[in-house]
Amino acid sequence: MTGDGGEKRRPAGRLIMPRTIGDVLKVADELKQKRDWLKALKIHRLVMEAAPYDGEVRLDIASAFMALGFEEPAAATYMETCRHCARAGYPLQSIVAAKKYAQMKGGADEMFTFIAGLYGAEAESKGKTSRISPIDKEIPVKDDVNLDYPIDVKDLVQSTLQLVLAASKTAPYPETLPPLPILTDLPSELFVRLINEVALRTAPPGSIVIREGEEATNFFMIARGRVTIYKGEGPNRRIELARLGEGSVFGEMALITQSPRTATVEAGQDTELLDFGKEKLDTLVEDSVVIEAALERFTRERLISNLLATNPIFQPFDRKQRYQLLARFTAHEVTPGTVLVREGQIGRGLYIILYGQAEVTKQEDGKSVLVGTLKSGDIFGEISLIKDSQTTASVAATSHCTILFLPKEYFQKLTESIGDLREYFDELSARRLTMTEKAIQKARELDEEAIVLEDELIMI
Helix, strand or coil: EEECCCCCCCCCCCCCCEHHHHHHHHHHHHHHHCCCHHHHHHHHHHHHHHHHCCHHHHHHHHHHHHHHHCCCHHHHHHHHHHHHHHHCEEEEEEHHHHHHHHHHHHHCCCHHHHHHHHCCCCCCCCCCCCCCCCCCCCCCCCCCCCCCCCHHHHHHHHHHHHHHHHHHCCCCCCEEEECCCHHHHHHHHHHHHHHHCCEEEECCCCCCCEEECCCCCCCEEEECCCEEEEECCCCCEEEEEEECCCCEEEEEHHHHHCCCCCCCEEEECEEEEEEEHHHHHHHHHHCHHHHHHHHHHHHHHHHHHHHHHHHHHHHHCHHHHHHHHCCCCCEECCCCEEEEECCCCCCCEEEEEEEEEEEEEEEECCEEEEEEEECCCCEEHHHHHHHHCCCCCCEEEEEEEEEEEEEHHHCCCCHHHHHHHHHHHHHHHHHHHHHHHHHHHHHHCCCCCCCCCCCCCCCC
């Protein structure tokens, strides 16, 4: 049959010349949005035949079973997907499957224990990152895909379930598996306990996960899907900062530094997130020093990673050189009230606050003028080094702090050999001296005990 222009018509359920498996999966996503789960399942079954070891396709099949009202096949698929993804090197997809199963059955401790056995502290299979290759979405599809072929829904569900179960028997599972942030440090019992407390959150395309300016009460790990991070609102003011995919962690910096969210996070597609809530984590930390230690290691690693990526002192170097420079710093834990720098003394070196907060004060006419506050990532101590003079103010910790310290001799070698760093610190020192003088002048005018400037970059 042809149309008015002589073009041959295709049946309504036939996908016209999809070029790749990726194109076919996009059609499946569109069908799910329209709640046409039967046709979506037909597509996922076809993709399963082409890529039998892909975990995401298995999760989509289980979701289709549930939407079509076949709970037991869905539960069996989630259980098999949990085991398959864990053995295949995809622990986050495995946790999603276990969480989905737990939502149906009221718990999944046996499945969580299985994951813990492969990825927890006692696991012997952890090593160099290894996993089964994900689906190649560029695989070409030569023929049209017909979605209107007649089949009983129950028969389609059962045959698809058998396909899922059979594929796992031939999967080329790796001998070593990748580590899992936070959880890898925990023994099996605590691994299961933490996973039970972590919430699974599904974010549909376009939904806001985190909004700029909000108070931080949790952080997230992307189990599947992707998100976009941006600042500003509106089509002409929105500035995209990054796109993150599976395995990425976001939202932890505002939680660590106890500051408002600095950007908005939006789901780019159906996205599964592990939601680490502060209240539940605090309860676990109170009950277990092992969990507390694991979270502290994770926090420090994230802080260091963020510091290396964003702090200007590390920018002139490549990744290997940045870690070599970081090794020149010594780390010090200090308690609230500890004086880190005292006004009028010879500068000993450069300081970076890895974690915590501190205050900068200066003596003026016998009064202590609060010049500014310091937080995670801030540098101080550079003025006395650049000017080869005494320190111009005092710095004291106002909370528990982790301080990185670089001795004066090494700082001088860096700034002498790298012009960009010398220029950066010259400009920073000049700007801070000017702003400190403004703080002093305003304190004189107001004759107050202390004054805080809005600019948080005032340091010594």
